[in-house]
Amino acid sequence: MPSPAKRAAGALALALWLGLVAGCSDDPGLALGEERIDPEEAALERAMTARILEIGQRHRAAGEAIPRFNQPKTVACARATFEIPPHTGELARGLFAEPGEYAALLRFANATRQDDREKDLRGLSVRLAGVKGAEGVDGTRGRQDFLFNSHPALFAGTPEDFHRFVSAVADDRLWWYFLNPLAPQPKSLWIALRARSQPDSPLAIGYYSTTPYRYGDDETSAVKYAVRPCDGTGGAAANGDGADGDDPDYLRHAMAAQLAEGEACLTFMVQFQTDPDSMPIEDASVTWDEDASPFRPVARLTLPPQEIDDPDALARCESLVFNPWNTHPAHRPLGGINRLRRDIYQAAGELRTTHNATLSAPETP
Template identity: 70%
Template structure:
């Protein structure tokens, strides 16, 4: 009997997905609404306790640096020349580097990279603004909460101030998530010397069977300066910002923007962002380069401007529409929470006593 029930539980009568295909759960809208409500509760509580302070982001709260850059689309073959990559072009961009949780850069943590391109023909934002193309990436190739259901459970645990319960709840443990979260933690010498991944998939062009993930890494011939861990920076809780400041004070930096095509819908799923797409089966291919000119990334106005921005993967050209459950629930959640946070922070900065 136990074997029979086990076999029944292991059966999935839903049809297999093809390349680029999505499967929407009927519970997603409920998960999105509940997560939005809980994250707004946290934001309102912070505002109530600290009315003269900006509201931090729920994820990646510490802005490390917000350099400006040029995003240069390369000359590409027909397969790669799709959407905003259809022909060589240049876009002005702003990059936000952030810690996922830590305020002290010396703590092992996940690091985030968000890229916004400006004046992109055909791109539109969730708030109605035209011309914005956002790319969201992390310093690990997979998310520890890879489905809307897991994401919802994680947000609920954080909101209830018992994060451990998400990972170790004996009735619903997330041991795989715990392992991924542990693996994702690192302490890099430089934000410009590590690699970033989108973790979630996106359409690439007009063909609905084509899906990709994005990745960013240092250009092959670019070697940003590492910090001296034996020197004074080893005791600096903001060493990642200061190392980038030193890198960009003395020279430019170059980052390679790449895409990886989905070639197998089973081993490279659309609906589970906790799965790494194998690079041996489908290597990443360069489609653009980011050039960061000399600049001062410690300038208060640059950091303040970045804090006043709200990013969303659905700020996009339609040829690069987000795919998968994690991206679907991000749309309304990021918009509503971001609007609340930035509206408050804008009002705060406009007051005489504001930061």
């Protein structure tokens, strides 16, 4: 058996390794807010789009509804007001330059599981309507989307990692992405295991954009977004004790009960990039240090009392295609993962919604 000294040395080595993989950029030398586009990125995007559409075509051929590639279960869909207070200095840019209110739609989701009782990554998609200057990928004006996960880092943080992950899913052997002995992914596995949670309610945890965005017209300005409960809790998606052993939809029902009694409040926040090496643009697997650059509130999401478990409302929410490129130009997505998302999300969403609408359409007499 190893001596206490050897065990301590081993623990220290592991801690140092985890710190290195979680907090260092693989692409030093970039300036603040600067991107670096790999020449092979377009080819990766085309290959990934083809594999994701292949998955959808398999469902279509089987006569099944095509699920979302990511965050397939709609836990809840809620109306909200997105209120921007007056700001000064670097916070007063783009959408946040002037105070105002916007109608918002919030989709809460599970990343992989249909049963809320299983530990999983949780998702939040926010859509604002009537944002002057914003434009959707399909040309719809006024549309501003923000996409979040309940963990601050992605387990596939670069286009190359994302490509390997998509290929593993398409080949129905997700485990191969993490455990392939020829290309092991210990950091990805570590993030994926840490990211899973079992919260008491979708409104009780924090959500993170994980990927960076421009903030205003300054080319050196980049931020990540977060959404947290207004009471200051929810800094991480901690395990809760509210799971009902008999209810696979307990998250939806917990949120429905809360909004039946009164309103809920979420704070929308930004975190500025202050060091291009330790806060990289091109690696979404790296969490930006909140001690070095805290999240700062810029808006408030207020959810009024409402019914969220109406089947028709859930169906309407399920038909939406969210995309980080539905945006005001002052908040343009940055980094390789975001660049890939634009066309992949649009193509997969169009196939999914078109096919699923056909399945649900009433038969012609």
